[in-house]
Amino acid sequence: MNEFAQREHISTRIYPGADQACAHVADAIDKLLRTRQQEGRPAVLGLATGSTPVRLYRELIRRHREEGLSFAHAVTFNLDEYYGLDGSHPESYRRFMQEQLFDHIDIDPANTHVPDGTAAREQVFDACQSYEDAIAQVGGIDIQILGIGRTGHIGFNEPGSGPESRTRLVTLDALTRRDAARDFLGEENVPRHAITMGVGSILEARQIFLLAWGESKATIVAETVEGEQRLAVPASFLQRHKACTFCLDAAAASHLTRIRYPWLVGPVEWTPALIRKAITWLALQVKKPLLKLVDEDYSENGMSDLLTEKGSYNLNIELFNLTQHTITGWPGGKPNADDSHRPERALPHPKRVLVLSPEPLDDVSSMGGTLHRLANQGHEVTVAYLTSGNLAVPDDELRRMLEWMMGMQRDYPEQPSTAYAAQVMRELEAKGKFDLDSADIRHLKGLVRRGEVNSSARILGLSPASLRFLDLPFYEEGRYRRFKPGEADIARMRELLLEIRPHQIFATGYRYDPLSVPALCFGILNEALASFKDEEWLRDCRVWLYRGPGNEWETHEIDMAVPLSPSEFENKMQGIYQQQSQRSQSPGLGKKSDGNSWDVAAELNHGTARTYDALGLPEYEAIEAFKRWPL
Structure with missing residues (x-):
């Protein structure tokens, strides 16, 4: 750990993009698979679903096809599954894994495990215990892959899930269901329950990689890595694991203190962009307009080295002018005007x-x-x-449109559009709640x-x-x-x-x-x-x-x-x-x-x-x- 990462309680690696991060994780999986193949022992992988690991799975498929990476000795256990969905459902995690990985590599189907979303309610507890037993029988998970939800969930361990939790049936958080709404063509179609490995189950893996992409994950990533361990953020309990690494793209890492406020953790090279960022933050932090900042404001907030060259007065003026010049009522440029301080050029006009x-x-x-x-x-x-x-139009919205079209048949029975509406209405009614x-x-x-x-x-x-x-x-x-x-x-x-x-x-x-x-x-x-x-x-x-x-x-x-x-x-x-x-x-x-x-x-x-x-x-x-x- 260096001085810039001193606030981080989890090892965190930042990459320019998701592909570079996935290559690092793929290297670890590659090494494990080849080593275990030589030893004649199974390599046990814990896998995740959602958009986050897709690029990792594509890289593993590429290595299988182009570099001979074999999964013949691999055993996999997925984190979770929606309760009520069987493996043929287009949004089931079993179907997802088949399409995104299993169907493209040489893994024995019998060695791929996904929680059973169709178990009868009275049998769920025993099914979850059997899932834990199956993991133990193969010696535990060697490498666990995780994503992170905006509520801080890992798997479907929603806020309130502690480090003692095991594989179980859970009720999904409203935000989690809302995030899945488009996958299911409407929030009303998203299952309300899921079966998930617990936080305690996850922590037993020998090595953990958590992947996160995009700025929408930046806030919860920073809270998980730098905050206290607490039930409101289940992922924060990953701080307890000695071999857990967060692999992030630059956007997902953007709220870590070393990226967001580097002057608070160590000496920095003051580029114009960083100066603008720091002084803007300072003004909002001390609740003062830019032109009212004084030397003490800078020195008391980790920015005293900025003062030595220009002093607060000049810094304030420069940033005030820069910010003022971003404002324009002419987003296409103002014709016949001096555009030297406008964000968009005057000519050509019109654009x-x-x-x-x-x-x-x-x-x-x-x-x-x-x-x-x-x-x-x-x-x-x-x-x-x-x-x-x-894909974002709920069925009820289309039904309303079709009912209007079909209502025209009363007055305009000769119109072919009404017959078409009736045909599509039949298709809509025949479509299962979760069907394509x-x-x-x-x-x-x-x-x-x-x-x-x-x-x-x-x-x-x-x-x-x-x-x-x-x-x-x-x-x-x-x-x-x-x-x-x-x-x-x-x-x-x-x-x-x-x-x-x-x-x-x-x-x-x-x-x-x-x-x-x-x-x-x-x-x-x-x-x-x-x-x-x-x-x-x-x-x-x-x-x-x-x-x-x-x-x-x-x-x-x-x-x-x-x-x-x-x-x-x-x-x-x-x-x-x-x-x-x-x-x-x-x-x-x-x-x-x-x-x-x-x-x-x-x-x-x-x-x-x-x-x-x-x-x-x-x-x-x-x-x-x-x-x-x-x-």
């Missing part, structure tokens, strides 16, 4: 603006006010909805989202002609946690970029879980942009990142802050209201996901405005924030 929304609602929730400004200020705005968003949607159902759910988007666009001053629906294949052919973008997706993005040749691109997905829809779409954008690196239009293009629903840039990260008046803010809220199918849907809303989409957006935009006010900048009703992405 060709391309707004990329991974799913419908992402754009209006995060930058609806800015969209309205861009349209009103005469720019050529194109909003491209990269996916249909049909048919192609017709997904198509109509996509139309539900399109109708909502059109309503939002009208309120924001956008014409229907300015909207594009790319329906990227990876989404239409996949499911959440199982998406695999390919060349066809990149080709569609290239076609769009080549057609518009934008001066501005607004996008999101940076620092998200790498298998989330926003992150995948951001990766597709970057792949497409790379093919135009020598094009003149790209050299004249700026990319502005918005954070996506439920998240916002921290003040020190903001390069452009677009203030909204009360009427503009209300207009944005009206745009969000049109997304009726999403009122009960909350994935992607970060730690604030308990609220409706409009409440979350309001809280974030008001919060950014309050922070600017606290720093001594003008007081606004709300602010939407953007970060410039270097091309």
Whole structure:
């Protein structure tokens, strides 16, 4: 441990991305498998599900196919399973493991163990004890893989689970069920119970690797690694394990003290970005506007070395001016104006603006006010909805649409659309509660989202002609946690970029879980942009990142802050209201996901405005924030 990690109670390794972290864990599994194969003994692996370990499993499959890594001597035990689901259910963890790993390697099916989600209620206790016995009979788990939930759960050990807990039936936390809502096509379809290995069971593994990706995990990771051991955060009991390692990407590690506040744990090299971050933090910490900070504030908060070169007065002035210059009411640039201190250049005007929304609602929730400004200020705005968003439409929303269509049959019996509606209604009724949607159902759910988007666009001053629906294949052919973008997706993005040749691109997905829809779409954008690196239009293009629903840039990260008046803010809220199918849907809303989409957006935009006010900048009703992405 070095001085920067002194607050960390668990060994923590930080990697540039998930792939590098997975390679490290794969190395450990590789070594174990090869060693045990030579010894003729089983290698016992504890496995996890969800999007987090998917990249690890893909790397293990690659090593099996390309490097001869054998799983013939492997025995696996999965952490958990939804109670009530059999192994054929598309969201069962048995099915997940078959699709993501077991079907692609040379493991004996008899050596793969997943808790039985179909055991009769009176038999669950004995089944759980048998699961523990099976682990003991093979000598215990050698390497346990874990993810971490936003409640701090490992496996399905929800808050309240202690280090003595064993394999058992548990009731799922409301936030856990909400996070799984899209997988099950609605929160109402998510099982309320699960069978999970206990915290005590997990702690008996000889070696533990916990993986975490994306900024949505950053807060709970920091709390787990640096906080006290407590029942409210079951993962915190991993501090008791002597061979536990957290393998994180940079985003998931971003709230660790050594990353977030490095000046509090040791000497630092003061770059301009770090100075901005530190002084902004200082002002908010001591509850003073930037221009009122004094030498004592700096020296009492680990920043005395900053004073030696410039002194507090000059530091305060520089940061105040820098922050002030992020504010603009002209997100596309103000024509015929001095743009030397504005975040966006004045010319050309009007600009060709391309707004990329991974799913419908992402754009209006995060930058609806800015969209309205861009349209009103005469720019050529194109909003491209990269996916249909049909997977996020609950069955009841589609049922309402079908009932309306079928009701027309009374007055217009000759219309073929009514027969089609009746056909899809039959498909919907025949579909089991947890079954996959048919192609017709997904198509109509996509139309539900399109109708909502059109309503939002009208309120924001956008014409229907300015909207594009790319329906990227990876989404239409996949499911959440199982998406695999390919060349066809990149080709569609290239076609769009080549057609518009934008001066501005607004996008999101940076620092998200790498298998989330926003992150995948951001990766597709970057792949497409790379093919135009020598094009003149790209050299004249700026990319502005918005954070996506439920998240916002921290003040020190903001390069452009677009203030909204009360009427503009209300207009944005009206745009969000049109997304009726999403009122009960909350994935992607970060730690604030308990609220409706409009409440979350309001809280974030008001919060950014309050922070600017606290720093001594003008007081606004709300602010939407953007970060410039270097091309």
